[in-house]
Amino acid sequence: MKNLLKTRNLFKLISLLTIMFIASQSNGQQIRSSSGYAPxxxxxxxxxxxxxxxxxxLLHGAFMTIAGNWGQLIPELSKTRKVIAIELQGHGHTPYSDRKLSHATLASDVEGVLDYLKIDSADVVGYSMGGSVxxxxxxxxxxRLRKLVIISSTYKSSGWLPEINNAFKSWKPEFFTNTPMKAAYDAVAPDKTKWTKFIDQMIAFAPEAFDFxxxxxxxxxxxxxxxSGDNDGLDKIELAKTYKLLGGAVSADLGARPKSQLAIVPAQGHVSLMMQTQTIFGYLDSFLK
Incomplete structure (x- = not known):
């Protein structure tokens, strides 16, 4: 029975991600200035x-693409900012590689893209896996960092609730078959025959314990x-500790206001949070200014 419930919950997550993909790609108003590959x-x-x-x-979440994760947000951000959206190793247009996945190498890739584009420093926004990166x-x-925005993510695996870490261990390749994520991969991947290797690599990476x-x-x-969503799978006790490490959780009425901020969005899970475009943009716009 427990295994059946786990499977049902995983399929529910995939279904939510499906909705997120469809909603994100329904807006084609953004005008791309340029695109390419950084060696x-x-x-x-x-x-x-x-x-x-x-x-x-912008750094996307696991299994996502630029359009799938940021399709609704880019048009708003790009009205006043130069938006640089990156697809991480094996995701979207970026080719699959046998190189072992790690947060350190992915973060190094991000710096490499900035080098290639001749950008000294930037604000960085990451969602889920992209937030950890x-x-x-x-x-x-x-x-290289001006300001940092972390959406529904953590710097250590224990920042997730135990049931989330357990779910990572239960992922199977067949959960991703015949999904919009697979269709999106097939549409843009340089070699769509690498799908199985990519999924296997991600399934191996997801449950690995980490702590920065x-x-x-x-x-x-x-x-x-x-x-963070109030029910997005993050351990809120650990999240409060993180905010305190960043200088928050003080009484601003009795002293200086912290430079960092914490926003808990009510009635939102991990996937639904990212679909609240106007709410997310409102926080971003105010903070980045």
Missing amino acids: VNGLKVYYEVYGEGKPVV AYKFAIQSPK GDSNIEKISAPVLII
Whole structure:
């Protein structure tokens, strides 16, 4: 019975991701300035650039593409900012690689794209897996970071509720068959025959324990905005500890207001949170200004 419930919950998650893909790709109003591949660390990392202004980098979640994760948000952000959206190793247009996945190498790839585009520093926004990569980028490349936005993510695997970590261990390749994620991959991947290897690689990566260290998070000097759904799978006790490490959880009435911010969006899960375009954009716009 427990295994059956786990399977049903996983299919529910895939169904929600399906809805997210469809909703995100329904808006084609954004005008792309440029796109291409940056030769980084032996890979060709795909990127898209929209708009003009101060640069902001977008890092998508696991199994996602730029359009699938950011399709609704890019038109809003690109009105006033130069938006640089990146597809991480094996995702979307970026080719599959046998290179072992790690947050450190993915964060290094992000810095490599900035080097290629000749961008000294940028604001960085990461969702889910992209948020973990963004945390790692902040630790590895502090001089390249202006402000950091973390959406429904954590810098350590224990930041997720136990049932989420258990779910990662239950993922199977067949859960992703005949989904819009597979269709999106087939539409843009340089070699769509790599789908099975890509899924196997991601399924192996997802349950790996990681912890970037409280002391490293505490050293992040850039302002950080954390956005979380109230029921998005993150352990809220750990999230509060994270915010405190970043200088928050004080009484601003009795002292200085913290440079970092925490937003808990009510009635939202991990996937539905990212579909609240106007809410997310409102927080981003206010914080990044």
